[in-house]
Amino acid sequence: MNLEKFMNNLEAKHPGExxxxxxxxxxxESLEDVLAENPQFATAGIIERLVEPDRILTFKVAWVDDNxxxxxxxxxxxxxxxxxxxxxxxLRFHPSVNLSIxxxxxxxxxxxxxxxxxxxxxxxxxxxxxxxxxxxxEVMRFAQAFMLELWRLIGPETDVPAGDIGVGGREIxxxxxMYKKLARENTGVLTGKGGNWGGxxxxxxxxxFGGIYFMNEMMKAHKDTLKGKTISISGFGNVAWGAAxxxxxxxxxxxxxxxxxxxxxDEAGISGDKIDYMLELRxxxxxIVAPYTKEFPGSxxxxxxxxxxVKVDIALPCATQNELNGDDAAKLLANGVKxxxxxxxxxxxxxxxHAFHKAKVPYGPGKAVxxxxxxxxxxxxxxxxxxxxxSAEEVDQKLHTIMTNIHAACIKHGTEANGFINYAKxxxxxxxxxxxxxxxxxxxx
Numbered sequence: 001m002n003l004e005k006f007m008n009n010l011e012a013k014h015p016g017e018x019x020x021x022x023x024x025x026x027x028x029e030s031l032e033d034v035l036a037e038n039p040q041f042a043t044a045g046i047i048e049r050l051v052e053p054d055r056i057l058t059f060k061v062a063w064v065d066d067n068x069x070x071x072x073x074x075x076x077x078x079x080x081x082x083x084x085x086x087x088x089x090x091l092r093f094h095p096s097v098n099l100s101i102x103x104x105x106x107x108x109x110x111x112x113x114x115x116x117x118x119x120x121x122x123x124x125x126x127x128x129x130x131x132x133x134x135x136x137x138e139v140m141r142f143a144q145a146f147m148l149e150l151w152r153l154i155g156p157e158t159d160v161p162a163g164d165i166g167v168g169g170r171e172i173x174x175x176x177x178m179y180k181k182l183a184r185e186n187t188g189v190l191t192g193k194g195g196n197w198g199g200x201x202x203x204x205x206x207x208x209f210g211g212i213y214f215m216n217e218m219m220k221a222h223k224d225t226l227k228g229k230t231i232s233i234s235g236f237g238n239v240a241w242g243a244a245x246x247x248x249x250x251x252x253x254x255x256x257x258x259x260x261x262x263x264x265x266d267e268a269g270i271s272g273d274k275i276d277y278m279l280e281l282r283x284x285x286x287x288i289v290a291p292y293t294k295e296f297p298g299s300x301x302x303x304x305x306x307x308x309x310v311k312v313d314i315a316l317p318c319a320t321q322n323e324l325n326g327d328d329a330a331k332l333l334a335n336g337v338k339x340x341x342x343x344x345x346x347x348x349x350x351x352x353x354h355a356f357h358k359a360k361v362p363y364g365p366g367k368a369v370x371x372x373x374x375x376x377x378x379x380x381x382x383x384x385x386x387x388x389x390x391s392a393e394e395v396d397q398k399l400h401t402i403m404t405n406i407h408a409a410c411i412k413h414g415t416e417a418n419g420f421i422n423y424a425k426x427x428x429x430x431x432x433x434x435x436x437x438x439x440x441x442x443x444x445x
Contacts, residue, residue: 001047019103019322030422035047056099063138074128082123084435093167097127110431114435118375119378144174162377167192176193191381200383202395211243211318226250235319248270259287262303267299313339314338339361412430413433
């Protein structure tokens, strides 16, 4: 396969969709050996079929704000691939949402879901609606209008959305309430539901917990331990909160969190009440971290900056795509960083990844490291199907096992002749093979 020719043709079809094209290139660069060893994939057009969504659904969402004015947003659902199960992937409500971002997220979701070994395909959706600064009533009216368009496209055995940036427990509740009224049934059609009405325990913590479980396995593979390590985390929402909670529990010290306004450096470590305060910051819906310094004197706020200039052992992007670039990677490497783990989706730019690989610093890609969230979503689907709930301990143990197995798959497919573990290649190959072989089994459809 001529990668450059393929990517040029793909870009001609999808001009300007930078995030989507970046995600496709990153995966295909890892598959050269696999495709050479499996000529049947080329004959069946697996790559050509895999990089294009099964369908893209775009719709208008009209709703009324608290002042009685009609507002109009765009809604999307990208159903990418369902070779191994129903489409599965979050809904993102944020002004930055566009088709390129949702296609990149949906494409990544195919392999992430495959890695969990649970029967879930890949999809993604959302809207350019911004929940920030909106009243609960406005969010409810928007969510109901959004679901009025979406509900015919989804179902527990068809497409199961979840939350993502801008879609937390409040939004899932409003969306599910409207779905239930329209479909006239209670089903596991959304995940991230409230614990009183079908949700799974530890779902809010799952992405962060899973990321730390993966990093713990990574350090074991390098005869190292989390205990005593300093960690830089970006973001301050559920993902960052869960990661901080589990990292501290396992003996590490978290020294940064961040928001769009800048980052906090707390040399004493973010633990206990400080981690609880992250939830208060998020609940304020202001999307800023600066107030942290007033609550906890001794911490410092760096406006307009990202936390990658701090000297740490481990860096964990937990916010959004491409948040750690080549310059940031250079700062981390100069400060002696030992491990990188993306708990956000595609958190590092290609330049940053190249720098980490060149320096032989272990780098865990998002599709492996942050798979804990969708893993517990899959477990929520299983519990809904059984009309049964597992305890928090049972869910946590299953999550730990899934993340351990994902790490093992990365080792199996990513260990190079010189012993270096290319986790990105390992995750891509392991995720791809299950999906590709399933597509082969099911024929040309």
